[in-house]
Each structure stands twice: as C-alpha cells, then as structure tokens.
Amino acid sequence: MKDEILTIKNVKKFFTTPQGVVRAVDGVSLSVKKGETFGLIGESGSGKSTLAYVVAGIYIPTQGSIYFNKQDIGKGYRKRSKYLKKEIRIIFQDPGSSLNPRRNIKQIIELPVKVHNTFKNNHKNQRVEELLEMVELPINYLYKYPQELGGGEKQMVAIARAIATEPSLVILDEPTSALDVSIQAKIIKILMDLQRRNNLTYLFITHDLSLMRNIASRVAIMYLGKVCEVANTSEFFKKPLHPYTQMLLSSIPVLTKEEELLKPQKIVPVGEIPSPVNVPPGCSFHFRCSKKMDICSQKDPEMVEISKTHIVRCHLYKKID
Amino acid sequence: MMVPLLEVKDLYVQFSVFEGELKVLNGVNLKINEGEKIGLVGEAGCGKTTTMKSILRVLPTPVARISKGEIIYKGKNILNMKPSEIQNIRRGEITAIFQDPLTSLNPVFTIGQQLGDVIKYASRYQDHLDKKEIFSKSVAALKETGMPDPERILNNYPVQLSGGMRQRVCISEALSTNHNLIIADEPTTSLDVTIQDQILRLLSKLVEKKKMSIILITHSLGVVRELTDRVYVMYAGNIVETAQTTTLFSNPLHPYTRGLMNAIPRLTGERIFEGIEGRIPNYLYPPTGCRFHPRCKYSTKECQEIFPLMYDTGNNHEVACFLYKEELN
Numbered sequence: 231m232k233d234e235i236l237t238i239k240n241v242k243k244f245f246t247t248p249q250g251v252v253r254a255v256d257g258v259s260l261s262v263k264k265g266e267t268f269g270l271i272g273e274s275g276s277g278k279s280t281l282a283y284v285v286a287g288i289y290i291p292t293q294g295s296i297y298f299n300k301q302d303i304g305k306g307y308r309k310r311s312k313y314l315k316k317e318i319r320i321i322f323q324d325p326g327s328s329l330n331p332r333r334n335i336k337q338i339i340e341l342p343v344k345v346h347n348t349f350k351n352n353h354k355n356q357r358v359e360e361l362l363e364m365v366e367l368p369i370n371y372l373y374k375y376p377q378e379l380g381g382g383e384k385q386m387v388a389i390a391r392a393i394a395t396e397p398s399l400v401i402l403d404e405p406t407s408a409l410d411v412s413i414q415a416k417i418i419k420i421l422m423d424l425q426r427r428n429n430l431t432y433l434f435i436t437h438d439l440s441l442m443r444n445i446a447s448r449v450a451i452m453y454l455g456k457v458c459e460v461a462n463t464s465e466f467f468k469k470p471l472h473p474y475t476q477m478l479l480s481s482i483p484v485l486t487k488e489e490e491l492l493k494p495q496k497i498v499p500v501g502e503i504p505s506p507v508n509v510p511p512g513c514s515f516h517f518r519c520s521k522k523m524d525i526c527s528q529k530d531p532e533m534v535e536i537s538k539t540h541i542v543r544c545h546l547y548k549k550i551d
Numbered sequence: 552m553m554v555p556l557l558e559v560k561d562l563y564v565q566f567s568v569f570e571g572e573l574k575v576l577n578g579v580n581l582k583i584n585e586g587e588k589i590g591l592v593g594e595a596g597c598g599k600t601t602t603m604k605s606i607l608r609v610l611p612t613p614v615a616r617i618s619k620g621e622i623i624y625k626g627k628n629i630l631n632m633k634p635s636e637i638q639n640i641r642r643g644e645i646t647a648i649f650q651d652p653l654t655s656l657n658p659v660f661t662i663g664q665q666l667g668d669v670i671k672y673a674s675r676y677q678d679h680l681d682k683k684e685i686f687s688k689s690v691a692a693l694k695e696t697g698m699p700d701p702e703r704i705l706n707n708y709p710v711q712l713s714g715g716m717r718q719r720v721c722i723s724e725a726l727s728t729n730h731n732l733i734i735a736d737e738p739t740t741s742l743d744v745t746i747q748d749q750i751l752r753l754l755s756k757l758v759e760k761k762k763m764s765i766i767l768i769t770h771s772l773g774v775v776r777e778l779t780d781r782v783y784v785m786y787a788g789n790i791v792e793t794a795q796t797t798t799l800f801s802n803p804l805h806p807y808t809r810g811l812m813n814a815i816p817r818l819t820g821e822r823i824f825e826g827i828e829g830r831i832p833n834y835l836y837p838p839t840g841c842r843f844h845p846r847c848k849y850s851t852k853e854c855q856e857i858f859p860l861m862y863d864t865g866n867n868h869e870v871a872c873f874l875y876k877e878e879l880n
Binding site: 273274380382383410411412413414415416417418419437438439440441443444445463464467477478481482483484485486488489492493498499500502503 | 594595713714715716743744745746747748749751752770771772773774776777800810811812813814815816817818819820824825826827828830
C-alpha cells in the first residue's frame with residue numbers, strides 16, 4: 231500500500247539462553263500507516279518491547295524483513311544510513327536511565343541537532359531552545375542536569391531529544407508507565423500536539439488499554455510473541471473478537487458505570503502467561519482460553535480477515551473465501 | 552458509637568537527611584472499623600507507605616522520627632508499646648503484603664520454610680504446633696489462594712515462581728494466621744492486568760471469608776473502586792478527602808481528587824484527559840497553608856496561609872479544602 235510507512239513481514243527474534251531458545255517475537259506481520267498512532271498492547275513477556283527494538287535496529291531479526299518506506303531496514307543499526315537514523319527514533323520507558331547523568335539538558339538535546347544538522351544558519355542554540363519550548367519546559371532548564379528534574383520532566387527531555395532530528399517515525403516504548411497519572415496526561419497531550427504539528431507517526435507500545443482507547447487509531451494485541459488481533463480502535467473496543475482480548479478488556483479496573491457497560495461480559499482470567507522457552511503447542515493461548523476447542527491444542531491458528539480493518543488469529547473464526 | 556479497630560490520630564513523621572528535615576507526614580488521620588475495607592490512594596511520594604510503616608513500626612530509625620500523633624489499636628497506642636508487645640502485634644494482629652513479592656520473600660529459603668515460620672511464630676502464643684501440623688497448615692494456606700500443587704511449591708525457592716505465584720505466596724503468608732488487619736501496600740502494581748484481577752478477587756474473597764479488615768494502599772483509583780468500602784485520598788502527607796467509595800466516585804470534591812480522576816484515560820474514549828500542572832512538593836520546604844495550593848486552580852490567599860481542616864459535608868464525606876467552608880456555614 232502507498233501510505234504505509236513501516237511494514238513488518240513475518241519477523242522472528244529468538245534468543246539463545248542456557249534454558250533453551252526464547253521465542254520472544256515469533257512471526258509478526260504488521261503495517262503502520264503514515265501519520266497514525268499504532269498501539270501495540272501486550273502483557274509483560276509478550277515480546278512487544280523486543281519487536282520495538284527490532285524496528286529501532288537495536289536487535290537484528292532472526293528471520294523476516296522490515297521495510298521503512300519500501301527500504302529494507304532489517305540489518306541492524308550499524309548498517310543503517312544516516313538518513314534512516316534521523317527518520318526513526320525511539321523513546322524508552324525509564325527516562326532516569328536513558329539520559330546521561332553527566333550531561334546537562336542542553337548537551338543532551340544538542341547532540342542529535344548537531345549530528346543531523348537540523349538547525350538553520352548557525353542558529354543551533356535557538357533550535358535547542360525551540361525544542362525545549364515544544365515540550366513545554368522553561369528555558370532555564372538548559373543548564374540543569376537530569377538528576378535535578380522530576381520523572382515527568384526527564385521524559386519531556388527524552389521526547390525533545392527524539393524529535394530533535396525531525397523524524398517521521400517515533401517508537402514509544404511504554405513512555406508513561408513509570409509515571410503518575412497526572413503527569414502521564416500532560417505527556418500524552420504534548421505527544422499528541424507534536425504529532426499534529428510535525429506529522430509524526432507513532433508506534434506506541436504499552437500495556438494500558440484505556441490509554442490506547444483515547445489516543446490510538448489502530449491497535450494490535452500481542453501474546454507470547456504473536457499478534458492475536460489487529461483492528462481500528464473504535465471497532466476493537468466495541469467488538470473484541472479474540473478470547474484473550476475479551477479477557478484483557480474485562481479485567482481492567484474502571485472508574486464509572488458507563489465504562490463498566492463498555493466492557494465485554496466478564497471473563498474470569500485464569501493462569502498466567504507461560505514462559506516463552508516452552509511455548510505450548512497449537513495456539514499459545516489455549517491453556518487460559520475460556521472457549522477452548524480440540525483443535526486449539528493441535529494446530530496454530532492463522533490470521534483471519536473479518537473485515538478490511540479487523541483481523542484476528544483464532545480458530546473460532548473461519549476464513550471467508 | 553462503634554470503637555474503631557485502628558485509629559491514626561494526627562500523625563507527623565519527619566526524616567532527617569543531609570539537607571535537613573523532610574516533613575513527610577503532616578497530620579494524618581485515619582480510621583478503620585472491624586471488617587471494613589478501606590483504600591488509601593495517592594500518587595508516588597505522597598506518604599502512603601510511610602503511613603503503613605508507622606503503623607507497623609518498621610520505619611527506619613533514627614532517620615525517621617514520629618514527632619507527634621497517636622496510633623491506637625484496640626485501645627492501646629502502638630507508638631508507646633515495648634518491642635516485645637509490638638512483636639506480638641505483628642505476629643498475631645496486623646500483617647502486611649508488600650508491593651514487590653520478589654524482594655519481600657527471602658531468596659535463600661524455600662517457600663515452605665518461610666511460610667512455616669510465619670505459621671509457627673504466629674501460633675506461638677496461642678498453641679504449640681509440631682512440624683506435621685505446620686506442614687498441613689502451609690498446604691491449606693496455599694490451597695486457599697488457588698495455588699496448583701501446593702506440596703511441590705513448598706519445596707521451591709521464590710525465583711522458581713512467577714510474579715503472580717509469588718504474590719499468592721505473600722497473600723497466603725498474610726492470611727494463613729488469624730490476623731485482624733491486613734495492610735496491602737500496592738499488592739498488584741508490579742503485575743499484569745489479568746493477574747491483578749485474579750489477585751484482587753482472591754484477596755477480597757478471603758478477607759470477607761475470614762472477617763478481616765484491610766487497608767489497601769494503591770495509586771490506582773480503579774482498583775480502589777472495585778475492592779473497598781471507604782477511600783482516603785492522600786496528597787503530600789495529608790489526607791485531603793475521605794468518603795464512602797460510591798460517594799467519592801460519583802461526587803469527588805477536593806480539586807486534587809477531581810484532577811486525579813480527570814487524568815485517568817477512560818474506556819469510553821474520545822475525551823482528551825488532562826493532567827495536574829506541577830509536581831509533588833519538595834518535603835524539605837513544603838508549601839505553607841494547604842500543601843496543594845501551588846498546583847490548585849482555585850487557590851486563594853487563605854489557602855497559601857492557613858492549613859485547611861477537614862470539613863464534613865454530610866454523609867461521612869469529609870474534605871480538607873476551603874472551597875467547602877462557606878457551604879457549611
């Protein structure tokens with residue numbers, strides 16, 4: 231398709247450990263459209279961060295290919311051109327450890343500006359100040375060090391650093407899960423403003439479904455290295471199809487009665503996510519599934535297209551030819 | 552008038568650090584009746600855990616100092632108790648579940664040894680148990696929390712279990728004996744939503760069955776709504792609002808509570824949620840008057856100077872804000 235900025239095709243990433251091979255990402259195919267916020271949701275251990283790192287080039291995929299604007303980028307960070315490094319940026323979960331404690335804020339933001347020449351006519355300092363303004367931090371923060379800042383402010387600096395190169399794709403790896411809700415709301419607001427202003431595409435990784443309901447245009451659910459369901463946000467929350475999605479949605483604690491009504495019928499969750507070293511045969515979810523059939527423990531289901539915007543990987547739904 | 556099981560009265564806690572005195576708790580008042588489930592909500596660093604540690608008398612001394620206040624448990628002040636008395640309270644009366652089950656379990660002892668110790672020492676001043684009884688009680692305690700194959704688990708070390716299983720072990724340690732009060736400090740924060748749901752259900756069911764009281768400390772309002780009868784909202788070392796859970800969620804009064812609720816993304820979607828400007832104050836130099844005033848939209852001169860008292864707006868709904876002063880007079 232024309233407007234696809236990122237295409238992931240059957241990507242696998244395995245890690246070899248003394249306990250056996252960890253199948254962290256096990257055959258994921260996704261596509262992200264230009265200008266959208268794509269939400270990637272999963273519990274811990276589902277492989278969502280590994281997938282983000284593969285896209286960012288931190289890991290080289292074991293198998294499969296990734297395309298950025300039709301350009302193959304599945305060769306790792308060292309093989310990427312400077313242009314690609316400028317276009318694809320990542321923001322990490324913990325701003326405390328992703329900012330260098332020995333550099334002040336100006337130095338932190340200045341480096342990508344300098345390397346990728348995103349300033350005009352020698353106005354480098356002006357560009358740094360402009361970036362700081364974009365994330366709503368006061369100018370006098372320039373000469374502060376990360377330890378003097380609060381968690382939310384540190385994350386703002388990390389965001390400013392990421393957008394300093396004027397990227398087109400930003401990977402957000404749980405950017406707000408280490409922060410309080412009141413600060414999370416502010417960061418999300420800034421991220422949304424930036425997206426509108428700079429025409430950014432977000433690959434947003436999180437475990438917070440309610441947050442995705444509010445900001446994502448499309449969402450995908452991951453379980454044990456595989457994608458279970460992909461759909462438009464409104465459709466996804468109105469009519470969740472995969473039993474795992476239904477279980478997740480019905481276990482979120484909510485604040486109001488209106489929200490209760492939106493949740494699918496209560497499915498009492500059972501069991502836990504198994505270790506990715508010994509993935510169960512057949513559908514990896516069948517141990518915990520409330521609608522288990524005989525076929526589930528034997529054959530791994532394939533992706534079924536329910537509608538143009540909704541695909542699900544479950545034996546309950548048959549392929550319509 | 553019912554006598555509360557535990558009452559925290561006007562508690563002030565300070566920490567002495569290199570830079571000076573951190574005035575963390577600033578007059579906390581809490582009450583819990585027998586069989587009641589209360590929630591203590593607040594953001595990180597607002598003093599929830601400090602309150603809990605004061606109740607159990609496990610604050611790090613001499614860094615922390617309780618400068619004022621009383622904690623009355625069954626008519627006795629915990630703060631004046633001898634070490635042996637407080638030890639007995641911890642053994643048989645008040646117990647705790649901590650946030651991170653991996654660090655609250657000892658990695659070099661098996662689950663059986665740890666759980667066995669809890670059962671053994673809790674029973675010491677009631678009846679003497681032999682090894683067999685301890686073992687069967689341990690198995691029963693694990694079974695109660697829905698743990699599969701308890702005999703095998705007893706021989707495992709904590710690292711061999713998953714996060715949800717470890718938290719189940721912690722819960723069975725807390726519930727294996729007949730304690731009256733459980734303080735659960737963010738019991739599900741480090742877990743996934745599906746596991747969180749299981750653990751909360753279990754906790755709620757067992758607490759009701761054993762007729763215990765529980766103080767649930769958390770930062771998630773959603774969790775509080777599902778589990779508790781009454782809520783205390785905490786901000787920067789103060790209780791700012793308290794009400795029955797249903798009342799609080801249908802009619803939050805304090806600007807901070809409202810801000811907190813507006814900051815939470817809703818499942819209904821389509822509404823851009825907003826945060827609260829600023830951040831939690833520095834405890835070295837806390838703001839004068841109401842500690843929330845620098846972040847508050849409605850702040851007046853009065854707020855900057857005078858510390859607001861709790862105003863009862865009826866229906867057991869109390870709020871520490873001058874906005875509601877006129878309404879009452």
